[in-house]
Amino acid sequence: MQVFIQQVINGLSVGSIYALIALGYTMVYGIVKLINFAHGDVLMVGAYVGFFATTNLGMSFLPALILSMVVCALLGVLIERIAYKPLRSHPRITALITAIGVSLFLEYGGMLVVGPQIQTYPSVFPDTIYNLGGVTFKIGDIAMISTAVILMVLLQFIVHYTKTGKAMRAVSFDYQAAMLMGINVNNTISATFAIGSALAAAAGVLIGVYYNSIDPLMGIIPGLKAFVAAVLGGIGIIPGAMVGGLFLGIVESFVSWAGYSTWRDAVAFAILIIVLIVKPAGLFGKNIREKV
Amino acid sequence: MLLKIENIDVYYGAIHALKGISLEVSQGEIVTLIGANGAGKSTTLKTISGLLKPKTGKIEFKGQNIAGAPAQKIVGLGISQVPEGRRVFANMTVYENLELGAFMRKDKDGIKKDLDRCFELFPRLLERKSQMAGTLSGGEQQMLATARGLMSKPEIMLLDEPSMGLAPILVKQIFNIIKEINQSGTTILLVEQNAHMALSVAHRAYVLETGNIVLSGPAKEMAESEEIRKAYLGG
Ligand SMILES: Nc1ncnc2c1ncn2[C@@H]1O[C@H](COP(=O)(O)OP(=O)(O)O)[C@@H](O)[C@H]1O
Ligand SMILES: [Mg+2]
Numbered sequence: 001m002q003v004f005i006q007q008v009i010n011g012l013s014v015g016s017i018y019a020l021i022a023l024g025y026t027m028v029y030g031i032v033k034l035i036n037f038a039h040g041d042v043l044m045v046g047a048y049v050g051f052f053a054t055t056n057l058g059m060s061f062l063p064a065l066i067l068s069m070v071v072c073a074l075l076g077v078l079i080e081r082i083a084y085k086p087l088r089s090h091p092r093i094t095a096l097i098t099a100i101g102v103s104l105f106l107e108y109g110g111m112l113v114v115g116p117q118i119q120t121y122p123s124v125f126p127d128t129i130y131n132l133g134g135v136t137f138k139i140g141d142i143a144m145i146s147t148a149v150i151l152m153v154l155l156q157f158i159v160h161y162t163k164t165g166k167a168m169r170a171v172s173f174d175y176q177a178a179m180l181m182g183i184n185v186n187n188t189i190s191a192t193f194a195i196g197s198a199l200a201a202a203a204g205v206l207i208g209v210y211y212n213s214i215d216p217l218m219g220i221i222p223g224l225k226a227f228v229a230a231v232l233g234g235i236g237i238i239p240g241a242m243v244g245g246l247f248l249g250i251v252e253s254f255v256s257w258a259g260y261s262t263w264r265d266a267v268a269f270a271i272l273i274i275v276l277i278v279k280p281a282g283l284f285g286k287n288i289r290e291k292v
Numbered sequence: 293m294l295l296k297i298e299n300i301d302v303y304y305g306a307i308h309a310l311k312g313i314s315l316e317v318s319q320g321e322i323v324t325l326i327g328a329n330g331a332g333k334s335t336t337l338k339t340i341s342g343l344l345k346p347k348t349g350k351i352e353f354k355g356q357n358i359a360g361a362p363a364q365k366i367v368g369l370g371i372s373q374v375p376e377g378r379r380v381f382a383n384m385t386v387y388e389n390l391e392l393g394a395f396m397r398k399d400k401d402g403i404k405k406d407l408d409r410c411f412e413l414f415p416r417l418l419e420r421k422s423q424m425a426g427t428l429s430g431g432e433q434q435m436l437a438t439a440r441g442l443m444s445k446p447e448i449m450l451l452d453e454p455s456m457g458l459a460p461i462l463v464k465q466i467f468n469i470i471k472e473i474n475q476s477g478t479t480i481l482l483v484e485q486n487a488h489m490a491l492s493v494a495h496r497a498y499v500l501e502t503g504n505i506v507l508s509g510p511a512k513e514m515a516e517s518e519e520i521r522k523a524y525l526g527g
Contacts, residue, residue, distance in 0.1 A: 170384070
């Protein structure tokens with residue numbers, strides 16, 4: 001039983017990170033129908049901002065987290081305005097290829113700026129291991145899960161109860177009808193990129209704290225996993241991304257515990273394939289035809 | 293003149309959808325734009341609302357040229373559109389849809405008053421306030437789309453085929469409400485394929501045929517003229 005709980009906790013820790021990243025994928029897809037392949041790299045930038053904020057500016061966890069989120073929100077808006085917005089009326093594949101370009105730009109631009117080597121993340125939380133009835137955890141684990149949960153609750157609040165959130169849902173559903181309400185579609189898309197990128201930044205900082213190391217290519221694998229999580233939950237559906245991320249985290253945790261950690265990534269993709277065969281629109285998706 | 297369209301040309305790529313049309317709507321009128329499927333009626337309304345930009349020509353609203361202005365500015369000036377096919381936000385509640393109708397407004401008391409007025413006009417919507425808009429029937433969705441259009445407190449309302457797909461009794465109900473909205477001071481530009489119904493409520497009418505206005509005049513005369521009925525209104 002303790003082992004079981006232990007694995008669930010480990011799974012939730014990693015899964016909540018996947019969920020945070022998956023949210024950005026899914027929100028952006030929902031509003032502009034673009035798989036933003038540069039999303040994982042925004043996470044990397046977020047991790048570095050957090051890194052420099054703690055090491056060079058001597059900030060503690062929370063201010064560093066917030067700074068990183070703000071910087072990446074601006075970065076996300078900038079990426080959308082410069083790279084994607086001019087392509088909005090072009091075929092989707094154009095923006096998709098551009099997204100891959102932005103991704104490579106951030107990865108190798110990042111190497112140019114901070115160097116390709118791995119940096120050791122400062123430990124912002126004490127390393128004390130607590131033992132609660134056989135289940136062990138660190139303060140970092142708790143901080144990570146609670147940061148992720150707080151951010152997700154905050155997101156739900158924004159999406160459901162603020163004007164920006166309502167505009168985001170309206171534009172995602174039918175952007176022309178939204179324009180007829182007087183909603184500024186450009187600003188709403190910017191807000192979506194800002195929020196999604198801020199969540200990715202938070203995930204980046206948390207990954208740095210959790211694994212203690214960062215490098216310019218660190219965004220690739222979590223980005224891919226989160227993409228799987230988003231598709232798993234139903235791309236474009238916010239609760240789907242949360243559940244998909246947590247589910248993926250827990251599955252990976254159990255696969256590793258069973259001694260097959262080298263198979264972890266393969267299992268993630270196998271699950272994705274199975275879900276897509278059984279339920280093509282994802283766990284939370286409705287199987288509707290694309291609007292024409 | 294409240295709304296004045298002068299010689300606008302609108303294209304979809306190479307397709308020339310509106311070929312230099314002009315029309316006018318004065319304060320307090322119900323003007324209808326009728327014509328067969330594909331004539332360019334929706335294109336006209338979308339261009340007024342700023343969803344499409346005319347290649348040439350002028351659109352004046354209260355003397356100000358709004359051709360090519362962003363849609364949110366046009367809503368802010370007092371033009372609201374109830375689009376073809378209703379286009380309610382199916383994944384949001386009736387109440388949230390109405391709130392979105394008032395998106396640009398900041399006068400909380402005014403919004404509350406208009407909300408009450410909408411529920412008075414459409415008691416059905418009050419009963420279904422917390423229901424998802426996608427679960428409403430076609431008639432109820434038309435009511436919601438109309439009410440949502442009123443929530444921006446427009447001076448002129450553009451209605452695109454409100455009768456589409458509705459049972460005759462519901463069509464009558466909707467048209468009565470359109471008259472009521474007009475009588476309480478909102479000018480109306482009504483697009484319809486259902487020419488008989490449209491001519492029965494409108495003051496003036498324009499007939500659109502493949503991107504050209506081929507006829508205009510008082511609605512009553514048009515409805516009564518045998519010739520016109522045969523030539524343009526399908527008997
Ligand atoms: N998005 C579009 N792309 C290309 N052509 C269009 C588009 N929308 C409408 N059209 C064409 O423009 C013409 C007018 O269409 P529309 O204004 O929708 O007609 P109506 O509302 O009178 O039925 C039609 O020939 C139609 O095929
Ligand atoms: Mg039409």
